Amino acid sequence: MDFIDVIKALGEKVSRLKDSIQTEEATKNAFVMPFIAALGYDVFNPLEVIPEFVADLGIKKGEKVDYCIQKDGKPIIIVECKHWKEELNVHNSQLHRYFHVCSTRFGILTNGIIYRFYTDLEEPNKMDNKPFWEFNITDMSEAAVFELKKYQKNTFDVEEILSAATELKYTREIKKIISSEFGNPTEMFVKHFAKQIYSGPVTAKIMEQFTPMVKKSLHQYVSDIISDRLKTALSNEVDASKKEQEQEIIQTQQVVQPEENKIEFSDLEREGYFIIKSIVRKKVDGSRIFYRDTTRYLNILLDDNIRKTICRLHLNGTKKYLGLFDETGKETKVEIKLLDNIYDYSDQLLSTLHRLEKVQEGQTV
Structure with missing residues (x-):
């Protein structure tokens, strides 16, 4: 199967089986190990995937990260797993500690459904507080699967991933801001439009008047874009169907084979x-x-x-x-x-x- 089919099949499996998964260990075995295997790493080869990898910090001994993925004998990704029902936000600091003592540039925090990818873009050898990328394996877009292919064993390249990570990090944050402004426009955002439209002073009363109009305009603009794209897509489908029929007409005007042939x-x-x-x-x-x-x-x-x-x-x-x-x-x-x-x-x-x-x-x- 193609990589996209493998990931889609895993996503469907997670959706189907999650309610029967009762423990963190079961989450690892049913969801996370197949994910690592899908990337091309041999989960049963301790030279490639090390379970319970020791990540001692100073005098604190016995610290272990769930998995350490290696390539050419060097750690490249650490993976910390939680039960699929657990909220990942409360476990961010744990991965942060492991990252500090492991000679790797990438860390993954996951509950088998949500996968959060971290690196050290802001300060060398210190994991960023926010992930540069996140996805839900039960709802993967083709673009997300294409991005995930960079982490496959046969294509893994640190510099290429780091280059993409910077863009992913900031586009993710920008999208969050846009989403927030769409739902509840900030004063600065509303004032940006009001100043360009209203000729007088932008008073509190004017701001009160413009805020719902800006919000409404944003939603109408997105709705118009979606509507235009749907019309274009439908028009293209009709044109393609008509062209296909016209081609058939041209073909049938040529010599027709006898029925028996x-x-x-x-x-x-x-x-x-x-x-x-x-x-x-x-x-x-x-x-x-x-x-x-x-x-x-x-x-x-x-x-x-x-x-x-x-x-x-x-x-x-x-x-x-x-x-x-x-x-x-x-x-x-x-x-x-x-x-x-x-x-x-x-x-x-x-x-x-x-x-x-x-x-x-x-x-x-």
């Missing part, structure tokens, strides 16, 4: 075609239903016209899909476990057929 038409596609034909025969004569096969899917057509596509069958992959079309020509693929599941979408198929018939009637008037 269409080796793509599998028994599974044949069965699916006849199921759809049996559904739409309730509204039109069966002689008007045709198919055109491609390497990727089977088109089911009305009157052998590619512009009158009733649906598509995607049956050549490991998963099977029925492609349904809306009034804009956009295709939505729904997974079908069995071909008989096609009958569950009879209403949608008949609705599409009805729409195609209405279009034809409008064109002949």
Whole structure:
């Protein structure tokens, strides 16, 4: 599996099993060790992953960090683990002590769900009070997984990670400030806008007037951005679908292979075609239903016209899909476990057929 699939699978496992994990030790075994293994380190090789790593501080003996990850015989990451129900904030100082006596640049504090990454950006050999990066393994974005790949055994590079850590640290703090200002704008933030808009003195009364307007404007601005992006995405999908259909029209205008030479038409596609034909025969004569096969899917057509596509069958992959079309020509693929599941979408198929018939009637008037 690709790295992203491994991490996503681990996140799903954590979500599924966490309620049955009752101790810190169980959290380590079920969640944290698989995470370290996912990064490519051998958790059963004491030359790579040392459990209960000794981190004595001065006269205080017996201090141990849960895991020390090594590469080429040198510590590179220390990991301190807590039970998944525990709040990590109260354990920050503990990792801080371990970091001070270990010759490593990175420390991870985790409860198996939240992972906080620390280093010494502010003062050499002294762990920063705040993590430069944090993520929830049950809700990982692709960008977060891409960042995590830097910590894999075969790609680990201290300088590259430290360079990225600086940007991660400050962008994380900036995002926190933005989030706070969105929820409850500070006086300084409101005054920044009021001074640029209001020509008179910015008095307490003016500030009282502007504060809710600034907050409302922020939320409307974000809403507008989201709306614009959704419209663009939907428009691109429709355009792509139309281009695909236009390409098929061009192809069908070329020499058509004899029916007996269409080796793509599998028994599974044949069965699916006849199921759809049996559904739409309730509204039109069966002689008007045709198919055109491609390497990727089977088109089911009305009157052998590619512009009158009733649906598509995607049956050549490991998963099977029925492609349904809306009034804009956009295709939505729904997974079908069995071909008989096609009958569950009879209403949608008949609705599409009805729409195609209405279009034809409008064109002949």
